[in-house]
Amino acid sequence: MITIDTSSFTPWPALGGGxxxxxxxxxxxxxxxxxxxxxxxxxxxxxxxTGQGRADQTWRLAFVLGLVASPWxxxxxxxxPSPPRIEAGHLTLALAGxxxxxxxxxxxxxxxxHGVCGLSRLSPRSLTATLVFMAVGFATVYVxxxxxx
Numbered sequence: 001m002i003t004i005d006t007s008s009f010t011p012w013p014a015l016g017g018g019x020x021x022x023x024x025x026x027x028x029x030x031x032x033x034x035x036x037x038x039x040x041x042x043x044x045x046x047x048x049x050t051g052q053g054r055a056d057q058t059w060r061l062a063f064v065l066g067l068v069a070s071p072w073x074x075x076x077x078x079x080x081p082s083p084p085r086i087e088a089g090h091l092t093l094a095l096a097g098x099x100x101x102x103x104x105x106x107x108x109x110x111x112x113x114h115g116v117c118g119l120s121r122l123s124p125r126s127l128t129a130t131l132v133f134m135a136v137g138f139a140t141v142y143v144x145x146x147x148x149x
Contacts, residue, residue: 008082038110
């Protein structure tokens, strides 16, 4: 049985966040002509390709700084964040991060690139990637919560 913790259910901030993500992805596509795939943006910042100029590094850096600064801006303008509740140990979190990184490399993109930008462009490859990472996520939660307990 699925229950929703109504005290933690926050549809309006979630909707607002989704709208902001959509606007940012659209703005990046229209202004720079690039897809807002975070793994690709960070990857291009850490390992610049030959021929990419200073302008390419500048927008990538601005994008990443915006991602890092946005929680502080939200706290300052809207409300303090609720304390996080993480039900996993450090080893589990490190392993999960490693697996997400491997999946990102195998899928040639991340949830933001495929799930937000690729689906909005009706990309069959992004639809497949999104279905796969969602299915793997569902299966992982099922196994960890209901099989291994």
